[in-house]
Amino acid sequence: MDIFSMPAVMLPLAVNALVLIITLIYGCREDIRERAVPVVMWYPALAIGIPMLIWFWYSVAEAGDLRMMMPLIPLILFFVVAFYLFTRFNLMGMADTKALILITVLIPCFPFAPVTGYPIFGFPPYVFLPFSVLFNAVVINLILPVTFFIMNVIRGNRAPLPYLFLGFPVQGSDIENQFGIVMEEFTEVNGELQRKFIGVGAAIKDLVAGGKRVYTKSLKEHPERYRKELALYRKAGTVWISYGVPFLIPITGGLISALFLGDLFGFLIRLVVS
Structure with a gap:
C-alpha cells in the first residue's frame, strides 16, 4: 500500500474517508454512552463530503474514465436501496443505515490500494469499496458470539x-x-x-x-x-x-480494515485458491 502515490483523482475520496472515520468513531462513542447517535453528527460529513464527491466525479470525467465507472453505478444504487430496506424491515438501526449509505455514496471506490491489493468488483483504481466494508463488518460482528460463548463458559x-x-x-x-x-x-x-x-x-x-x-x-x-x-x-x-454492541462499531471497524488491510472476502478466496 502506498498512500502517497495514490492517483490524484482519488484525493477527494481520501478526504471523505478520513472525515467519515472521525465521524463514525464519534458516533460509536455516543452510541455506547447514550444509546443514540445525534443527527447533527452527520452534518459535517455531508458538508465536506458532497463537495468532495462532486470534485471526484468531475475529475473522473476530466480524466476520460467515466466509462470505467459505469459498472459501479448500479452497484451503488443497489446498495443504497438495500441498506434502506434493512432499516425498513427492522434489520438495522437508522444510524447504521446512514453510515453505510454515506460510505457507499461518498466513498464508492478505494482511495488507495490496501495492503492485500484491490479486491473484486471494479477496474483499478475504480474498485468498489462498500462491499468490502460490509463484509468486513459482518466478519467482525460474527466474532462477537464466539467471544460471548467463551466468556459465559x-x-x-x-x-x-x-x-x-x-x-x-x-x-x-x-x-x-x-x-x-x-x-x-x-x-x-x-x-x-x-x-x-x-x-x-x-x-x-x-x-x-x-x-x-x-x-x-x-x-x-x-x-x-x-x-x-x-x-x-x-x-x-x-x-x-x-x-447490545451497536453495529456501528463493526461498520467502523469494517471501513478502517477495508481501507488499509483490504477485503477479507477476496483475501479468503485467494487463500483457498492458492
Whole structure:
C-alpha cells in the first residue's frame, strides 16, 4: 500500500474517508454512552463530503474514465436501496443505515490500494469499496458470539447452548443501565416466579416485524411503562439479555480494515485458491 502515490483523482475520496472515520468513531462513542447517535453528527460529513464527491466525479470525467465507472453505478444504487430496506424491515438501526449509505455514496471506490491489493468488483483504481466494508463488518460482528460463548463458559453461566452465544446474564436490579434486548419472559403465578427463554426463531420473527421485544434502553427511558417488568426482573435476581454492541462499531471497524488491510472476502478466496 502506498498512500502517497495514490492517483490524484482519488484525493477527494481520501478526504471523505478520513472525515467519515472521525465521524463514525464519534458516533460509536455516543452510541455506547447514550444509546443514540445525534443527527447533527452527520452534518459535517455531508458538508465536506458532497463537495468532495462532486470534485471526484468531475475529475473522473476530466480524466476520460467515466466509462470505467459505469459498472459501479448500479452497484451503488443497489446498495443504497438495500441498506434502506434493512432499516425498513427492522434489520438495522437508522444510524447504521446512514453510515453505510454515506460510505457507499461518498466513498464508492478505494482511495488507495490496501495492503492485500484491490479486491473484486471494479477496474483499478475504480474498485468498489462498500462491499468490502460490509463484509468486513459482518466478519467482525460474527466474532462477537464466539467471544460471548467463551466468556459465559469461563464465568460458569448456564443456559441452552444457542443463548450462550447470543447473550449473558445481568443483575435484574441494574438491567435498565445495561445495553441489549431481554431474552427471557417472566410471569408470576400465586407468588411464584416462572421464567423461560424466548425462542430464537420467535425472537427473530418478532424483531423483523417490529414487535414487543423489551429493550433495556426502553426500560431506562420509560420506567413507568415497564413497572411490572422491572419488578419481575428485580425479583428474578439475574436476567439474560442479548449483547447490545451497536453495529456501528463493526461498520467502523469494517471501513478502517477495508481501507488499509483490504477485503477479507477476496483475501479468503485467494487463500483457498492458492
